[in-house]
Amino acid sequence: METILNTNVEIKVGFKLNGLLYEKSIPANWTLLQLLRDGLGYYGTKCGCEIGECGACTVLLNGQAINSCLVLAPQIEGAEIWTIEGVADSINSLHPVQRIFIEYDAVHCGFCTPGMIMSTIALLLENSSPDENTIKTALAGNLCRCTGYVQIIEAVKKLSGIITEKDLEKFRYSE
Amino acid sequence: MTMIRVTAYENPKSIEEATTFLAKDTYVPIAGGTDVILELRNGMPVKLLDINNLKLNHVTSNKDNIEIGAACTHTQLASNPIVSQFVPLVGIAAGKVGSKQIRNRGTIGGNIVNASPCADTIPALLIYDAELVLLSKKGRRIARLDEFITSPYATIKRNDELLHSIICKKNNKTGYSYLKLGRRQAVNISRMTISVALDIDDDNAVIDACISAGSVFPVPSRMKDLEKFLRGEKIKPKLFKEAGKLAVDLMIKHSGYRWSTPYKEPVLAGLIERALMQASKGIVQDN
Ligand SMILES: Cc1cc2nc3c(=O)[nH]c(=O)nc-3n(C[C@H](O)[C@H](O)[C@H](O)COP(=O)(O)OP(=O)(O)OC[C@H]3O[C@@H](n4cnc5c(N)ncnc54)[C@H](O)[C@@H]3O)c2cc1C
Ligand code: FES
Ligand code: FES
Numbered sequence: 001m002e003t004i005l006n007t008n009v010e011i012k013v014g015f016k017l018n019g020l021l022y023e024k025s026i027p028a029n030w031t032l033l034q035l036l037r038d039g040l041g042y043y044g045t046k047c048g049c050e051i052g053e054c055g056a057c058t059v060l061l062n063g064q065a066i067n068s069c070l071v072l073a074p075q076i077e078g079a080e081i082w083t084i085e086g087v088a089d090s091i092n093s094l095h096p097v098q099r100i101f102i103e104y105d106a107v108h109c110g111f112c113t114p115g116m117i118m119s120t121i122a123l124l125l126e127n128s129s130p131d132e133n134t135i136k137t138a139l140a141g142n143l144c145r146c147t148g149y150v151q152i153i154e155a156v157k158k159l160s161g162i163i164t165e166k167d168l169e170k171f172r173y174s175e
Numbered sequence: 176m177t178m179i180r181v182t183a184y185e186n187p188k189s190i191e192e193a194t195t196f197l198a199k200d201t202y203v204p205i206a207g208g209t210d211v212i213l214e215l216r217n218g219m220p221v222k223l224l225d226i227n228n229l230k231l232n233h234v235t236s237n238k239d240n241i242e243i244g245a246a247c248t249h250t251q252l253a254s255n256p257i258v259s260q261f262v263p264l265v266g267i268a269a270g271k272v273g274s275k276q277i278r279n280r281g282t283i284g285g286n287i288v289n290a291s292p293c294a295d296t297i298p299a300l301l302i303y304d305a306e307l308v309l310l311s312k313k314g315r316r317i318a319r320l321d322e323f324i325t326s327p328y329a330t331i332k333r334n335d336e337l338l339h340s341i342i343c344k345k346n347n348k349t350g351y352s353y354l355k356l357g358r359r360q361a362v363n364i365s366r367m368t369i370s371v372a373l374d375i376d377d378d379n380a381v382i383d384a385c386i387s388a389g390s391v392f393p394v395p396s397r398m399k400d401l402e403k404f405l406r407g408e409k410i411k412p413k414l415f416k417e418a419g420k421l422a423v424d425l426m427i428k429h430s431g432y433r434w435s436t437p438y439k440e441p442v443l444a445g446l447i448e449r450a451l452m453q454a455s456k457g458i459v460q461d462n
Contacts, residue, residue: 028223052213055274055276064250071208074184074223075227077186141277
């Protein structure tokens with residue numbers, strides 16, 4: 001039994017997280033979610049279901065929204081990752097997506113919020129003025145137990161008028 | 176949280192390298208990981224072979240066929256112009272898998288090899304008589320998709336084989352419909368899917384019908400008896416109602432009478448009727 005428990009290999013991976021380069025040796029059995037939270041201390045990305053259903057763990061991987069609970073850490077070799085910690089440029093200047101979420105009362109308990117914001121940014125990268133159906137499709141993998149979604153959808157609709165390329169460019173992935 | 180155990184992780188850069196690993200030892204290929212990571216949580220120690228760097232995400236077209244690389248993601252297929260022109264049901268099905276996050280990671284190859292009764296892309300691929308290109312150190316072989324899955328979650332793929340690509344026959348029809356019924360619009364594993372491609376002549380008679388179903392039979396299947404019943408018939412509402420009834424008979428014949436049958440009976444009949452109606456009007460349905 002003990003021998004099986006200690007057989008996880010470590011893999012060296014290089015990746016970019018919130019604009020910073022990392023080179024780390026990581027247990028190959030870790031998910032990206034574990035790496036972010038337990039390995040690097042970024043607790044903004046939430047752990048809900050760990051089966052891809054709730055979206056609380058959503059981060060950007062090479063410009064796309066993904067569930068970090070369903071990516072193994074070794075799979076991020078060479079990748080570019082953005083989490084909620086990297087969204088605002090500084091503590092004093094919230095990103096427009098964050099500001100509008102607060103303004104529209106789209107944050108209640110806040111557990112779904114980091115995931116919602118990352119999915120919203122991924123959507124805006126693809127389409128900076130999405131209609132309601134497109135918004136619902138983009139956020140369908142993010143569950144919220146508090147708001148009833150109306151405020152969130154209204155917030156994203158509002159963003160389509162005010163978001164600029166400058167607000168989005170750092171998240172854009174180019175190979 | 177259950178512990179995942181990974182005793183080896185290989186990230187080959189070429190197919191040659193990948194098939195060499197597969198010939199040497201028992202590796203579990205990992206593509207998007209959206210099925211395999213859930214399975215790993217049972218704690219079984221595994222050796223993983225990442226297949227994401229083998230350049231298997233191509234979509235190409237020649238005179239008769241479309242070739243889709245096994246590592247194409249659902250997101251990629253849902254917006255690919257070759258797919259939407261020549262194998263539209265595949266693009267629609269891919270666009271209905273899980274959530275945006277799942278579609279961004281999940282691949283068509285993983286969907287096929289996982290061989291779930293409710294894999295969304297398989298019934299769509301069956302409409303285009305899809306064949307699978309399997310590679311190993313022993314060479315290349317082609318398997319028909321309708322013979323690939325032997326029972327839920329089991330296939331004829333050997334452990335030393337890699338799914339390279341999927342070959343679909345172009346079949347231009349006058350109308351299509353793909354209906355997916357689930358408990359929730361988004362993150363739902365299908366309760367039932369129906370794919371229909373119809374070819375109708377100027378006199379409103381059915382020249383050809385291709386119909387497949389997911390989560391109706393133990394493995395996703397074409398409904399050949401139903402297709403035969405429709406061929407040559409004049410389009411009228413009563414015909415589609417009868418087709419719905421016949422589909423129910425086929426389900427009971429092949430899957431037996433199960434606890435879910437009383438629910439599935441009217442649902443299947445209704446979906447078949449609606450899908451045929453839409454396809455007869457030329458609509459590519461996106462419900
Ligand atoms: C929340 C959630 C919702 C989902 N919703 C849906 C849904 O609506 N519809 C649906 O159909 N599915 C759904 N799925 C299932 C899953 O996302 C799909 O089946 C997906 O296509 C699997 O692809 P993958 O690349 O992630 O496969 P992986 O998990 O990487 O692999 C799956 C299997 O295929 C094998 N494999 C993968 N690629 C190859 C290859 N090239 N050669 C040989 N073997 C290979 C792996 O070894 C493994 O056995 C859902 C999953 C989750 C977690
Ligand atoms: S924790 Fe990843 S989707 Fe729920
Ligand atoms: S604000 Fe509480 S879960 Fe969304």
